[in-house]
Amino acid sequence: MAKANILIIEDDKEISRLTAMYLEAEDYLTQIIDDGLHAVNAVRQHQPDLIILDLMLPGLDGIEICKQVRTFHTGPILVLTACADDMSEVSLLKLGADDYLTKPVRPHVMVARIEALLRRTQVAQPAKNQLNLGQLHIDTSRQLVSYGEITPQLTAAEYEMLLLLASNAGCIVSRDDCCRSLRGIDYDFNDRSVDMRISGLRKKLNDDTPPYKVILTVRNKGYMLIDG
Structure with missing residues (x-):
């Protein structure tokens, strides 16, 4: 096969x-x-x-x-x-x-x-097919995302970044973890690349104007998706 x-x-x-x-x-x-x-x-x-x-x-x-x-x-x-x-x-x-x-x-x-x-x-999906966090809903079996009335069309990289943040909602996800999610531990994926994916996610979730309500930037640490 x-x-x-x-x-x-x-x-x-x-x-x-x-x-x-x-x-x-x-x-x-x-x-x-x-x-x-x-x-x-x-x-x-x-x-x-x-x-x-x-x-x-x-x-x-x-x-x-x-x-x-x-x-x-x-x-x-x-x-x-x-x-x-x-x-x-x-x-x-x-x-x-x-x-x-x-x-x-x-x-x-x-x-x-x-x-x-x-x-x-093709990353292993969470045990449940549905991940629901407030207005954010992720169907991991079909890789579909909705946020309130929005159904954003995400790239594979943006979806994987969002899934990583959502799976750790309420907790800080380090830049290193974001890098490993995007390209794998064997590659050096720089902060600018991670920031571009976060920026793309925010724009598609209508959350691209500070203060952010969905994905927070935690200075010198990483990012955190608001739980609820």
């Missing part, structure tokens, strides 16, 4: 061929799209567990694809860039990307990043 279904959006045929070959050797299913104009529909059609997205594409570039895909797809997006200066990490996070790699990509690093991203979406 395949580990996951991965959609590769890359116009360089040799890179996409080698990427697919390496991933299939690791028991992943792959599909390849080489034209940006067909990428968004391909995501809808294949409903991949993870997307590998090149930024430089014919027809429609990776930036626009990422924006459009994030309106309906919540799975991880791993961006490939020609150089680290193409876009800042903050810009990529704002677009909805979950991680990025600079070309030339080292296959073992790519697989490690993919495994970390998929672990985040």
